[in-house]
Amino acid sequence: xxxxxxxxxxxxxxxxxxTLYLEGPTILGWDLDLEVSATWxxxxxxxxxxxxxxxVHLRDPGQPHKETLRSGLAAAAAxxxxxxxxxxxxxxxxxxxxxxxxxxxRADALGLCRLIPAAALTLGQEGRVLSDASLLAxxxxxxxxxxxxxxxxxxxxxxxxxAAKAAGLLVAVHAEDASLRRGGVMHEGQVSERxxxxxxxxxxxxxxxxxxxxxxxxxxxxxxxxxxxxxxxVELVRAAKRAGLPxxxxxxxxxxxxxxxxxxxxxxxxxxxxxLRTEADRQALLAGLRDGTIDCLASDHAPHSPAEKEQDxxxxxxxxxxxxxxxxxxxxxxxxxxxxxxxxxxGWLTSGPRKVLGLPECTLEAGQPADLVVMDLASExxxxxxxxxxxxxxxPWNGRQLRGWPALTLYQGRVxxx
Amino acid sequence: MRDLLDFxxxxxxxxxxxxxxxxxxxEVLRRPVKxxxxxxxxxxxxxxxxxxxxxxxxxxxxxxxxxxxVVSFAAGTSSLAKGESLRDTVETLVAMGVDLIVxxxxxxxAAHLVRRFAxxxxxxxxxxxxxxxxxxxxxxxxxxxxxxxLSGKRVVILxxxxxxxxxxxxxxxxxxxxxxxxxxxxxxxLPQSLSGPNLEVSPDLDSALDGADAVMALRVQRERLxxxxxxxxPEYAARYQLNRxxxxxxxxxxxxxxxxxxxxxxxxxxxxxxxPRSCVLEQVHAGLAIRMAVLYHLLVGKKERxx
Ligand SMILES: [Zn+2]
Numbered sequence: 001x002x003x004x005x006x007x008x009x010x011x012x013x014x015x016x017x018x019t020l021y022l023e024g025p026t027i028l029g030w031d032l033d034l035e036v037s038a039t040w041x042x043x044x045x046x047x048x049x050x051x052x053x054x055x056v057h058l059r060d061p062g063q064p065h066k067e068t069l070r071s072g073l074a075a076a077a078a079x080x081x082x083x084x085x086x087x088x089x090x091x092x093x094x095x096x097x098x099x100x101x102x103x104x105x106r107a108d109a110l111g112l113c114r115l116i117p118a119a120a121l122t123l124g125q126e127g128r129v130l131s132d133a134s135l136l137a138x139x140x141x142x143x144x145x146x147x148x149x150x151x152x153x154x155x156x157x158x159x160x161x162x163a164a165k166a167a168g169l170l171v172a173v174h175a176e177d178a179s180l181r182r183g184g185v186m187h188e189g190q191v192s193e194r195x196x197x198x199x200x201x202x203x204x205x206x207x208x209x210x211x212x213x214x215x216x217x218x219x220x221x222x223x224x225x226x227x228x229x230x231x232x233x234v235e236l237v238r239a240a241k242r243a244g245l246p247x248x249x250x251x252x253x254x255x256x257x258x259x260x261x262x263x264x265x266x267x268x269x270x271x272x273x274x275x276l277r278t279e280a281d282r283q284a285l286l287a288g289l290r291d292g293t294i295d296c297l298a299s300d301h302a303p304h305s306p307a308e309k310e311q312d313x314x315x316x317x318x319x320x321x322x323x324x325x326x327x328x329x330x331x332x333x334x335x336x337x338x339x340x341x342x343x344x345x346x347g348w349l350t351s352g353p354r355k356v357l358g359l360p361e362c363t364l365e366a367g368q369p370a371d372l373v374v375m376d377l378a379s380e381x382x383x384x385x386x387x388x389x390x391x392x393x394x395x396p397w398n399g400r401q402l403r404g405w406p407a408l409t410l411y412q413g414r415v416x417x418x
Numbered sequence: 419m420r421d422l423l424d425f426x427x428x429x430x431x432x433x434x435x436x437x438x439x440x441x442x443x444x445e446v447l448r449r450p451v452k453x454x455x456x457x458x459x460x461x462x463x464x465x466x467x468x469x470x471x472x473x474x475x476x477x478x479x480x481x482x483x484x485x486x487x488v489v490s491f492a493a494g495t496s497s498l499a500k501g502e503s504l505r506d507t508v509e510t511l512v513a514m515g516v517d518l519i520v521x522x523x524x525x526x527x528a529a530h531l532v533r534r535f536a537x538x539x540x541x542x543x544x545x546x547x548x549x550x551x552x553x554x555x556x557x558x559x560x561x562x563x564x565x566x567x568l569s570g571k572r573v574v575i576l577x578x579x580x581x582x583x584x585x586x587x588x589x590x591x592x593x594x595x596x597x598x599x600x601x602x603x604x605x606x607x608l609p610q611s612l613s614g615p616n617l618e619v620s621p622d623l624d625s626a627l628d629g630a631d632a633v634m635a636l637r638v639q640r641e642r643l644x645x646x647x648x649x650x651x652p653e654y655a656a657r658y659q660l661n662r663x664x665x666x667x668x669x670x671x672x673x674x675x676x677x678x679x680x681x682x683x684x685x686x687x688x689x690x691x692x693x694p695r696s697c698v699l700e701q702v703h704a705g706l707a708i709r710m711a712v713l714y715h716l717l718v719g720k721k722e723r724x725x
Contacts, residue, residue, distance in 0.1 A: 193609040196526045196547030196586050266527035310505050312525035314546070 002037045003028070004413065006374070009042040011364070013342055013377060017044060022370040025412035029366040040415065045374035045407045049362040050082025051349040054172075054250060055147070055226055055298035056323060058084075058115075060103070062091025067303040067391050069103070072323070073112040074389035075301070077416040079324040080349075080406040081113055082371030085357065088120040089148025095120035095131045097139035104140055112416050114371070116142035116357070121160045121171060125149045130160050133167035142357060145172040147226055150208070152178055158215050165221035170358070172224040173212055175233075176274055180204035185313055187260040187275040195263060197313060200275050202230035209233050213240045216247055224356060225249035227300050229274035231284030238293040248356045250298035251285050253326050257333045258282075258396060268309050268316030269396050272302070286339055289348060296352030297330070299323050303392030310394065321392030325383060327375065329397060331404035342377075370413035379405045419715055421540045423529045424549040425590040433595060437559055439711035440704070446483065447706060457486035460717050463516035465507070465532070466543070467493040467523040472678060473543050476702070477520045477552075480709035486717075489516060504528070508535045518717055521545070526583075539716040547581045552712060553677055554587035556704040558595055560697050561632055563704070564673055569596030574626050574668070576660060577636030577685050578607040584677045585636060589617060602626040603636075603658060606647040623658055630668040634675040635660045638685040651684070661687035665695060673697050 001024035008017045011030075021028040021036065028034070058072035076084045086103065088094035094103065100117045107115035119141035123129045125148060133144060144164050151157045151173055164171045181204040186192050188199025209225060213236060216223040228234060228251050240247050254272060259279050262270040270276060288294040302319025309316055322329070327349070334340040351361050362368055380403040385393040408418035419432070446454055462481040464474050469492075478488045491511060504523075511519060518539045521532045526546030533540040544550040561568055573592055579585045579601045589599045593616035600618045601608060608619055620626045627633065643651050665672060674696045682688050690696060 188610075190611050190613070193580075193612040194586070196549070196581075196583060266530040307503055307505075310503065310531070312504065312523065312528040312531055314525040 003034060004038045004040070005034070005036045006040045006042045006047075006408070008044050009047040009374065010044060011047060013046055020047060020364065022410075022413045025370050027364060027366055027368045027370050040408065042374050043376070043407065045376045047364055048080070048346050048373050048375060049350050049364060049368075050371035050373050050409060050411065051080050051327070052083040052353040052357065052359065053081050053299050053301070053323070054085045054142075054224075054296065054353045054357055056084045056086055056301040057089065057148070057303065057319070058086045059303060060090060065305045065391075066308070069106055069115070070110055070112075071389055071391045072301070072303070073107060073110055073115065075323040076113040077409045077411060078389050078406065080327055080373030080375070080409050081323065082369075082373075082409075082411055083114040083116065083359070085142040086115055086117050087147045088118050088145065089125060093120045093125045094118070095123050095125070097132070097135045100136060100139040100141045111411065111414065113411055116140065118143045118145050118147070118172065120144070121146045121151070122156065127151065127153050127156060130156065130163060133160075133163040133169055137167040137169050141169065143170040143172050143224065145174070145226070147172060147174045150174055150176050150178050151212075154211055154215060157212065158219055161215060161219040161221035161223065165219065170222045170224050170356075172226050174226050175205055175208040175212055176200075177204045177208040180207060184275065185271055186263045187277045189260060189278060191260045191263055195266070197263070202232060202277060202281070205230050205274055206232045206236060209236050213245060213247065216240070216245050220246065222246045222248075227252050227255065227274060227298060228285060228288070228294060229255050229277050229281065231281045234284050234288035234293055238288070241293060248295040249293070250296050250353070250356070251289060251294045252298055252300045253322055253329050254320050254396065255285055256282065256289075257329060262396065266313065268311060268313050269320070269394050271313055271316055271318055272320045273318040286334070290340065290344065295356050297326065297348040298353070299326050301390070303390050305391065306394045309392070321390050321395055323390060324388055325395075325397055325402065327406060328402035328404045331377070332402045336403060370410055372410050373406050374408040374418070375404055376407040377404045379403065379407065381405065421533050422551050422712055422716065423533060423540065423542045424551055424587065425554070425594065428591070428594060430594055430596070433555070433558065433591065436555065436708070436711050436715060437562060439714055440559055440707040443710040443714070444707040446710070447703070452483055453485060454483070455485045456714060457481065457484035457717055460517045461487040461489060461515060462518050462520065462713065463489045463491060463511050464520045464543070465491040465511060465522070467504075467521070467528070468544070470522055470544065473522060476705045477541075477543060477709050480706050481713055483706070484710055484713065486713070504531060505535045508532050512536055512538055518713065541712060541716065544583050547583050547586065549587045550583040551587050551591070552705070552709055553584050554591040555712070556701055556708040557588055557634065557675055558591055559704045559708050560675065560701050561673065563700065564697070565631070567596070568592065571597045571631040572600065572629055573597050574600045574602055574630045574633045575636065576602045576623065576626075576633060576658060578638050578642055579603050579636065580607045580609055581639075581642060582636045588634065589614070593617060600626045600630070604649040604654065606649060607642070623664065624667060627664060627667040630672055632673040632675060633660060633665060633668055634677075635685045637677060637679070638681060640681075640684065655684065659683070659685060659687055660690065662689045662693065665690065665693070675701060678702070
């Protein structure tokens, strides 16, 4: 196994420089003074364990005009991620063990980032017939979910949770009541009524979360609520956790940094499900993250082609692509503005999601996987869509000046970005 | 003014400037030869992705009265039906050399989208439930002709407010001119959380009409009433149809507006046909003058004289 080293790394912001030694895909240790075959310069950047994302859409197989495994995982590497969980709303839906295996094999061959595919909870994500939880678990599925769709049949979700529990799998839900959501394309409130756009009320999410928490209590099975958007949702989860329910939840960078007033620009890059809500909701989500009610960040990276996002607000698809911007965006908008510490932010991107997914915690100590990211906290540049690896070039932050870009990402001991 | 998409950023003097130009245009329209060379050499394109014969005719006539060339693009018969994107359509029209685009579209925000790709002035001829600014301008212009000044006046907007771009543009413009707007209609066709200065929302028509200086009856689409929102056509007619006795509540000098085309015996009773308080035909006339003024402001600039 080749031995390599990265010099000039800081282990904490403002600390002194150190050298990290790697052997193949494993960390050997710090400042060891060994012979190495190659050396990289960390240029004083902050070394962090590579991030884990429990929720990305890679659109593979089936929608190569939006994203492919290669473009999506390259974007993950550029964002500092070492592990991502892909959603099963592919074409066809990832609902078979062979499909899960195939994704893993193809991702391994690319060697850009670890992919743990999520599998569909129901066949075709159609909400009628449960998929084979135990076989999907055996094939290496991260969790079961019908994300991309909603779980309208509460009884089916109940049996899905029970089967998943027996198979040792987590079920993740996109908690929105389709009948309350109706044709809403943005948060229902003052802004939607000003703009004459169909609104999606917060109650669509909170009513569904209330139901799902009851089903969680009924089954005692692990439930993960995806992308919370409303203040009341945080309250519901807080109470459920206090009552001891086995529930976890996530929040996205866009719900933490944007509100429904963005829609005043009438640009479909802000069209996302669940929708961007009010400043009070945004503040409640932040508070929920800080007090541990919300377990982790999830990008919900949802790539669409520029032509799709250039349509009008009714026709354009839901989704924001952000995988490469999560850290610089949140470092700039939360850490530098005093709303969170650097340690909190990295925790929400590393130990937080790994705990949710039941993955071992990663550190940068000897014996750990050599999956790491080196952050240049001083680097400041505008978001340049041409530099993004994702195929989804249209996004809310194009041109925005952000600070704290990943300078170097290593996956299994090899440089995959930088 | 580079485009007319909505009234964001507008102040009262902006509207007054436009009304002053419209006065000049109205004078042109009274001449035996209703044509001036003001826009000679300009090409105005009406790009209607949603049908509206009236609005399109009004814009096209307004452009022709000022000697502009007019081209129309109708989505139904075009390449858009074959899957061409809005962007490609707009860029193609601009490449053909049109100088201004009037856009009509069924999606709220589509006029902004067109503006993003156009590079020439864009007039919003109605986008979804969001805005129809020339309609609100012609409504205000009609009221101004009667009152001189809108300050302190109370205007009731009645009907399916929730889905109405006419209502939204009026509730942006009229308060700007000092009028108070009262939105009235069945509970499920009213906004739930909209508020603003000089804006009131009331589901009770009788109290809304008390002391009203003008009533604007919106067009009610039968499909909405049949859409399961808890208002049947008979209930709508019983509670919200504007008829003579209701308009009498507002008084003998109250003005009646309607954006047209009217659904007689749906939102407005037949007994109001020919009522002297009706301004419906004045509105149509004002529409021409206002659209001429808007075209002129966007293509030539407000400073120069039209005629
Ligand atoms: Zn989702």
